[in-house]
Amino acid sequence: MPPVEVEWTSVIGLANQTLTTPALIDFVDQFASVLPEDVCTYIRQIHRRNVLRNDRLAGQLEEAVIAMNGQGVTPVLLKGAATLATAPVERRGVRLMSDLDIMVVPDETEAAVSALVAVGYEIHEHASSESQRWHADLKRAQDVGTIDLQRSAPGITHFYRGPGCTLDGCVSKPFGQGRVYIPTPTYQALMLIIHDQFQDYGYWIGDLDLRHLVDLRDLSNSAESIDWKELASHLSGKLMRNAVQTQLVALVELLGVNVPHPLRSRLIPRLQFARRLIQARFPIMRWPFLTMALLDYGNYRREISIQSQLTGKRRRGSWSLPRASSVRLILNTAGAVRFGKV
Structure with missing residues (x-):
């Protein structure tokens, strides 16, 4: 009730x-x-x-x-x-x-x-x-x-x-x-999570897109359903694993979806989900919590380096500082009112 x-x-x-x-x-x-x-x-x-x-x-x-x-x-x-x-x-x-x-x-x-x-x-x-x-x-x-x-x-x-x-x-x-x-439902789930966490910067600034979480729940409940083992096979590095599992923790805690325990039990995804709840209740906490991006910045640089090697482009080292333009983008995005996000 x-x-x-x-x-x-x-x-x-x-x-x-x-x-x-x-x-x-x-x-x-x-x-x-x-x-x-x-x-x-x-x-x-x-x-x-x-x-x-x-x-x-x-x-x-x-x-x-x-x-x-x-x-x-x-x-x-x-x-x-x-x-x-x-x-x-x-x-x-x-x-x-x-x-x-x-x-x-x-x-x-x-x-x-x-x-x-x-x-x-x-x-x-x-x-x-x-x-x-x-x-x-x-x-x-x-x-x-x-x-x-x-x-x-x-x-x-x-x-x-x-x-x-x-x-x-x-x-x-x-x-x-x-x-x-x-x-497929599994690939739709993967695309939705990557969209929210990286294209929309949700993983870095701690946003929740509840509409897409509802979509994930419905995909899980569909006739074909999400193949969790297959979804896990797409998690190619630490950054992606942390980001995807953060979304899966939210799916379990907010909408009661039955996600396998290994995909929702690791520490960093659970910390990232706790951050989202705190920010939703106390929006002022969004700013100090931006420092949590440092938990995965090294993983991000390594992923970019791998991509650069595959494309033949020269990039900065794995431990270089973020560009000023990137920092401004994250700060501006964190301070913007974005419909659909909380």
């Missing part, structure tokens, strides 16, 4: 901040008889509107896939786009999403962009063609969301150099009248 004394305005405020309000529909459906009527009405209304929005996003996604297929491109659906393609229709409105994340292999980038432009999309912004993490945001006036077109998986490329490349973790499936690649 839900707690007796709850300040529901704060609960809904936190759900709005973390973009998880539609996911509360399960809670409302189960406990409506003991919840305030206005709470139930509000959450049901948000969920109902999100169902309509996600139905439109699904139609938009199918049209984009068909257009790209016509140019010989089979895209990989990431994050929310993958959820739209795999979730039962009755569960489509649970996840709130702002755009459609689609990945294509580098050689197909031009064909994918041309296909989308041909059906009315305009390039809103894009990274330079030489950028290590190229992406383009495409939009149309009639759509409820943009397309975030990418040509690499989230985060540092080195993290995907385990058992195989990104496509090795995907399966080809029909989507409406088109065909797509969809990561």
